Amino acid sequence: MSSELFDALTLMEKEKGISKDVIIEAIEAALISAYKRNFNQAQNVRVDMNLETGTMRVFARKDVVDEVFDSRLEISIQEARQIDPNYQENDVVEIEVTPKDFGRIAAQTAKQVVTQRVREAERGVIYSEYIEREEDIMTGIVQRLDSKFIYVSLGKIEALLPVNEQMPNEHYKPHDRIKVFLTKVEKTTKGPQIFVSRSHPGLLKRLFELEVPEIYDGTVEIKSVAREAGDRSKISVHCDNPEVDPVGACVGPKGQRVQAIVNELKGEKIDIVRWSKDPVEFVANALSPSKVLEVQVNEEEKATTVIVPDYQLSLAIGKRGQNARLAAKLTGWKIDIKSESEAEELGIYPSLSLSKNDTEDSDDEFYDDDNFED
Structure with a gap:
């Protein structure tokens, strides 16, 4: 019997990843419950399992006291010293109380409890495995x-x-x-x-980590993601190494890397833009593919006014405001887009915030998968 039990515990540990110690603890707890229920006992007991011999013994634990008030939980110091002369007050005496037919009754009663504890241990193993994969x-x-x-x-x-x-x-x-x-x-x-x-935007970020080695090893960093799932997304990237183009790394040879992600997301359009700590440059990049003439910044309200050519206004705003909305999410700045003629009428353009020459070079800071095949 002991060999069979030991083999069963070893198999469960191997197949289910549950420690033998956990299972033994569950069995001992079940045997204590079975003893108290079947023999109408309420005292403090301990069950000792010996896997080598296959024996199970029950011990009643009693506190050594000068005066006994509850014989189920206490033993007088005189009685204790009859067992062992070295016992002192406040020690704990263990007396074997194993019933003759305890093995049969315990096996029947403990089965359900053991099964439950094993099931809980399995759930704990699964929980521990998947909690580590949260946000992955x-x-x-x-x-x-x-x-x-x-x-x-x-x-x-x-x-x-x-x-x-x-x-x-x-x-x-x-x-x-x-x-x-x-x-x-x-x-x-x-x-x-x-x-x-x-x-979730996190899915897009993880897909780029899988497809782009430079992101996985930390050479290129994803700074922010804005996503309207199934339609269009924007992602900003940055690299401290001036010799590495973060946008080009994400696009990959002939657009293969980003195209693999687009295919996984069933055709979702992805704009890749270069991140900048300068809000003027970052907002201008985020509004790509539209051209930006000027970005005026209100630091206190964390808001920007963006001036675009008249013919670029609808492109900058996007279908149902999508391009502007995603750019605002990506940058964390409020964005108010105005056409060049409207800005001139309001007397807010031109200013010195961002020159036309600055924005004309922004093509290198952006990738739009709509235009890749053109």
């Missing part, structure tokens, strides 16, 4: 769909992809293989629960 990217397989969630298998556990975290331009089918961003890992009474996203 994983590949999963679509299992099933309902009105609230898409259920995605991540291997040991099924994750939930809520409707509001799905991309509006995607249609999912069972067995589809997709990359997802782990947004949250929770502990629940039924085990770990994982929520994932396809629309």
Whole structure:
């Protein structure tokens, strides 16, 4: 019996990743519960399991006192010294109280408790594994769909992809293989629960880390991401090494790197712009592909007024204001776009904030995948 038990514990440790010590602790706790329930005992007891001999023994633990008030929990110093003359007051005496048929009863009663503890330990192992992957990217397989969630298998556990975290331009089918961003890992009474996203900006950032070695090794840094999932995104990048072009590194040879990400996101357009600590330059870059004549900065309100050529106004604002909205998210600055003629009428243009010559060179600071094939 001991050999079988030891082999079973070793197998569980290997297959489920649960320590034998955890399982033994669960079994001992179950045996204590079984003893108290089956033999109507309420005293403080300890169960000793010997895997080598296959024996289980129950010991009642009693405090050594001068005067006994509860014989289930206490023993007089005189009685204790009959067991061992060295006992002193406040010591703890252990007396074996193992019933004759304890093994059979304990096995029946403990089974459910042990199973529960093992299940909890398994859940703990899974939770520990996936909590480390929070805010990371994983590949999963679509299992099933309902009105609230898409259920995605991540291997040991099924994750939930809520409707509001799905991309509006995607249609999912069972067995589809997709990359997802782990947004949250929770502990629940039924085990770990994982929520994932396809629309989170973090997914775009992680995809660039996978595709661009310079980002993965830290040579190029992603400074900010603004995303309207399924439609268009903007990402700002920076490199301290003047010999490395951060935008070119993200684009890759013939656009292969960024195109792989576009394909993963089912055609989502991606603008890659060069980051700058100067808000004038950064805002101008962020509004690409439109040309910018001037950026006027209000530091107190963290707001900018951007002047663009008349024929570039609609491009700067974008469809339903998308380009301006994404640029504002990317930079963290409020952006008010005005045409050149409107700015002249208001008397706010030209000024010395940013010259036309400064903005005409901004093509090197930006990549727009719409124009790559042209």
